[in-house]
Amino acid sequence: AAAVDWARVRADFPVLTREVHGKPLIYLDSANTGQKPASVIEAVDDFYRRHNANVSRAVHALGTEATEAYEGARGKLAKFLNVRADELVLCSGTTFAINLVAYSWALPRLGPGDAIVLTRMEHHANIVPWQLVAQRTGATIKVAELDDRGDLDLEGLRALLTPEVKLLALTHVSNVLGTVNPVREICREARRRGIVTLVDGSQAAPHRPLDIAAIGCDFYALTGHKMSGPTGTGVLWARREHLEAMPPFIGGGEMIKEVRFEGTVFNDPPHKFEAGTPNIAGFVGLGAAVDYLSALGMARIEAREQALLDYATAALSAIDGLRIFGAPKEKAAVISFLVEGAHAHDLATLLDLEGVAIRSGHHCAHPLMQHFGVPATCRASLAFYNTFEEIDAFAAAIDKVRRLLV
Numbered sequence: 001a002a003a004v005d006w007a008r009v010r011a012d013f014p015v016l017t018r019e020v021h022g023k024p025l026i027y028l029d030s031a032n033t034g035q036k037p038a039s040v041i042e043a044v045d046d047f048y049r050r051h052n053a054n055v056s057r058a059v060h061a062l063g064t065e066a067t068e069a070y071e072g073a074r075g076k077l078a079k080f081l082n083v084r085a086d087e088l089v090l091c092s093g094t095t096f097a098i099n100l101v102a103y104s105w106a107l108p109r110l111g112p113g114d115a116i117v118l119t120r121m122e123h124h125a126n127i128v129p130w131q132l133v134a135q136r137t138g139a140t141i142k143v144a145e146l147d148d149r150g151d152l153d154l155e156g157l158r159a160l161l162t163p164e165v166k167l168l169a170l171t172h173v174s175n176v177l178g179t180v181n182p183v184r185e186i187c188r189e190a191r192r193r194g195i196v197t198l199v200d201g202s203q204a205a206p207h208r209p210l211d212i213a214a215i216g217c218d219f220y221a222l223t224g225h226k227m228s229g230p231t232g233t234g235v236l237w238a239r240r241e242h243l244e245a246m247p248p249f250i251g252g253g254e255m256i257k258e259v260r261f262e263g264t265v266f267n268d269p270p271h272k273f274e275a276g277t278p279n280i281a282g283f284v285g286l287g288a289a290v291d292y293l294s295a296l297g298m299a300r301i302e303a304r305e306q307a308l309l310d311y312a313t314a315a316l317s318a319i320d321g322l323r324i325f326g327a328p329k330e331k332a333a334v335i336s337f338l339v340e341g342a343h344a345h346d347l348a349t350l351l352d353l354e355g356v357a358i359r360s361g362h363h364c365a366h367p368l369m370q371h372f373g374v375p376a377t378c379r380a381s382l383a384f385y386n387t388f389e390e391i392d393a394f395a396a397a398i399d400k401v402r403r404l405l406v
């Protein structure tokens with residue numbers, strides 16, 4: 001494969017030329033939300049300027065164009081993820097996707113005596129919906145724990161997969177530790193025991209080649225805004241048999257074939273789950289994002305980010321009093337850390353004044369913070385558009401503000 005000119009790639013992202021507080025922006029918060037290349041911004045702009053109409057309703061030219069653009073995005077996503085387009089429900093993001101499974105799949109099926117298995121490293125989006133289901137059905141939640149490195153305790157997880165377990169929901173990649181879970185092996189094991197699996201792919205889809213079919217899960221959720229697409233876009237992939245069997249989650253227009261007061265005939269999946277006017281422009285943008293990522297190549301993106309991660313890990317490890325959380329076997333480009341004697345928020349606030357954008361807090365992962373016995377960490381998350389020079393500047397900035405705080 002031809003070498004990529006990463007400086008040119010970076011130049012595709014308009015926001016990265018910004019200054020904040022008089023300093024060049026160093027954006028290290030891509031796990032929170034990713035920046036957008038010009039092609040995505042232009043696709044959204046072009047949609048509103050030239051094609052704007054509602055989908056699946058009007059026979060006029062613009063209506064047809066809008067429908068083709070929206071369904072075209074579904075097709076691009078299907079190819080990108082290696083699944084069937086009619087198994088992709090387009091929605092507002094991972095949070096909605098997981099809630100859809102919770103309400104449409106789990107709620108009617110689970111009852112007292114059933115169990116759901118989660119892991120200690122889940123984002124709240126993959127915890128709270130299951131707690132709501134558990135409260136309403138009487139099912140219980142069991143938690144797979146982590147080892148010292150921040151990897152899943154696979155033996156412990158296996159031991160949890162007992163006959164009362166109906167669902168295993170776990171993240172593909174941890175948004176805090178960067179841990180890449182062996183979801184293929186885990187889902188295969190669960191499937192052998194008749195347990196349905198949901199994988200939260202929010203932090204995987206933007207960073208590595210994805211083949212959902214090969215993972216062999218039942219549900220895969222992801223969010224568009226972390227993978228160079230607009231906010232308010234996301235995808236739930238589900239096996240067709242589940243989509244056929246599940247009742248709709250949200251009712252309204254677009255999701256029906258015929259409505260009578262005596263009873264309504266729902267549309268076929270995936271449309272059955274897409275009530276109301278969708279985020280059409282958002283998905284046009286997400287389609288453009290998929291084109292952009294595909295042209296770069298996810299394997300190249302993964303290699304680039306791995307190199308940046310190794311470099312950043314070495315640079316941060318050299319800083320006095322800095323502790324990195326987790327050292328999993330396979331790790332995505334996320335570094336959670338604390339500096340001895342400095343509060344996470346203070347550090348992040350002072351780094352902001354240096355132009356460095358990182359996140360501080362619990363990262364929507366309270367149970368993981370409880371595991372490490374800290375209320376918060378700082379988190380630097382990298383993307384392919386970051387540079388080695390930015391990491392040098394980031395490390396120098398930590399060293400500078402550390403002296404102010406400690």
Ligand code: PMP
Binds near residue numbers: 093
């Ligand atoms: N799961 C994980 C692992 C995440 O990192 C995030 C976003 N931080 C979510 C779920 C939720 O995604 P969204 O807010 O886009 O629904």
